[in-house]
Amino acid sequence: MIETLLQLSSGAASGSTTGTGNSYSFIILMVVLFVVMYFVTIRPQRKRQKEEQEMRNSLEIGDEIITIGGIVGKVVTIREEDLVIETGADRTKMKIQRWAVNTNKTKMEQHRKEVEAAKEAAKKKKEEKAAAKGKAVKGKTEKAEESSEKKEEK
Known part of the structure; x- marks a missing residue:
């Protein structure tokens, strides 16, 4: 990416035939670079500062x-x-x-307990779902065995 910037800047400085095209692409590239830097560094930092301020105010x-x-x-x-x-x-x-x-620390402990409770509830729900699915499969197998026994009797 840096090489591209250098090539674009040297091309614009040397006065190549497509000088205006290079200068426009350089400006677009700089805008894209600024937007990427904003989302990678500035935005997460502001979010972190806001969370810290909320913690201090609460x-x-x-x-x-x-x-x-x-x-x-x-x-x-x-x-x-x-x-x-x-x-x-x-x-x-x-x-x-x-x-x-x-x-x-008090709020951190409360948050940790809430997260653990949510994980535990999700785990129980998953186990119940698996158990219900297992019963459905078991019921289907029993019906299949009964029908095969009836066919054998005939």
Whole structure:
């Protein structure tokens, strides 16, 4: 791709016979490259930032959190831009900025349990479906055996 860009730019600079065609294709190529870069890097980063902001805004008193510095604590007080957390066995209180929260362990555990419950429900449903299918196959085989026995009797 880089080679193509270099060829297009050198062709336009050398003044080839199709100079306008090359310059249009170069512009189109640059636009396509920008669109690809947007969807590969910028959009996922914005999505991640939005999720982090939602997590920070949904903090509640009693949530166990981990800060960007690695401090683990329980939220005691919530204000506009800062939190007070308790940490350690001696319940030391620390005031931190809301943006310094990295992970909400309480919400993460709840989400993990919900995912496990959903997987378990899907597994049970799949097993029930397989069992029902097995009964249907078993019923068909029994009917086939009965009909073959009747034919043998005749």
